[in-house]
Amino acid sequence: MTVSSLIEALGLTVHHEGNGDCPVSRGVVGDLLSFVMGGAPEGAVWVTLQTHVNIAAVAVLKDIPLIILASGRTPDAELLERCRQENIGLAAASASPFDVCGALHDLGLKG
Amino acid sequence: MDSRYEVEFTVRGDDFLAAGEASNQIKETLVMLGVPSAISRRASVITYEAEMNLVIHAGGGILRAVITPERLTIVATDLGPGIPDLDLAMKEGFSTASDRVREMGFGAGMGLPNIKRNADVLKIDTEVGKGTTLTATVFFGRQAEQGG
Numbered sequence: 694m695t696v697s698s699l700i701e702a703l704g705l706t707v708h709h710e711g712n713g714d715c716p717v718s719r720g721v722v723g724d725l726l727s728f729v730m731g732g733a734p735e736g737a738v739w740v741t742l743q744t745h746v747n748i749a750a751v752a753v754l755k756d757i758p759l760i761i762l763a764s765g766r767t768p769d770a771e772l773l774e775r776c777r778q779e780n781i782g783l784a785a786a787s788a789s790p791f792d793v794c795g796a797l798h799d800l801g802l803k804g
Numbered sequence: 805m806d807s808r809y810e811v812e813f814t815v816r817g818d819d820f821l822a823a824g825e826a827s828n829q830i831k832e833t834l835v836m837l838g839v840p841s842a843i844s845r846r847a848s849v850i851t852y853e854a855e856m857n858l859v860i861h862a863g864g865g866i867l868r869a870v871i872t873p874e875r876l877t878i879v880a881t882d883l884g885p886g887i888p889d890l891d892l893a894m895k896e897g898f899s900t901a902s903d904r905v906r907e908m909g910f911g912a913g914m915g916l917p918n919i920k921r922n923a924d925v926l927k928i929d930t931e932v933g934k935g936t937t938l939t940a941t942v943f944f945g946r947q948a949e950q951g952g
Contacts, residue, residue: 725912726856726908726909727853727914727918728912728914730918731849731914731917731921731922743909745820745908746820746821747820747824747908747910748909749824750823750825750852751852753831754827754831754852
């Protein structure tokens with residue numbers, strides 16, 4: 694599964710696709726930045742409710758190719774700009790974090 | 805690589821827009837020097853948490869990385885308030901961060917424990933009212949399993 698195919702499968706609203714060809718097989722969910730920093734698997738997709746620019750810094754350092762903002766959250770302008778600069782995928786789902794993670798699990802992603 | 809390579813960054817206090825920039829630059833330096841990814845992943849956790857401590861708690865400071873063929877040493881120095889109870893500060897879940905910072909997802913009390921988990925050696929010199937110097941060392945010879 695790639696970032697692009699995952700976005701399509703979940704019907705996400707794309708703010709910035711990033712590296713669409715990047716393969717993804719792992720995921721992480723959380724709103725505590727140190728939790729994600731300390732525990733996210735390498736290259737994981739990140740599901741969160743945080744929408745501010747600092748999540749981009751975590752994504753860069755953890756090689757996270759795609760951030761999914763759940764529950765209809767929209768990104769702050771600074772976050773979108775930083776994701777474009779760093780080419781990090783940024784997409785949004787109307788579904789809750791629980792349901793987004795369930796869909797990702799159904800697609801074969803592991804924690 | 806050369807026998808010694810050093811980079812240093814000034815981190816501004818309470819500047820959440822630039823937070824993480826120094827850590828990112830250090831990561832890019834490690835990649836450029838060919839440091840194994842398992843090491844640079846651990847280094848990223850250490851530098852990020854140390855940098856955020858400078859931003860959130862210390863009113864800014866200096867983040868420095870020294871790379872030799874044997875080890876990576878990360879030093880975070882500040883002239884902030886110091887840590888009154890270091891044992892308490894090392895406990896997972898303990899934090900003195902403000903509500904505003906917590907709402908952003910910081911201040912979970914995981915920063916120093918994350919650093920400890922990913923460093924082979926961690927030394928913290930702190931004095932209330934004077935500041936803190938954190939020194940974390942990662943040896944290249946040790947196979948890394950921490951850091952995600």
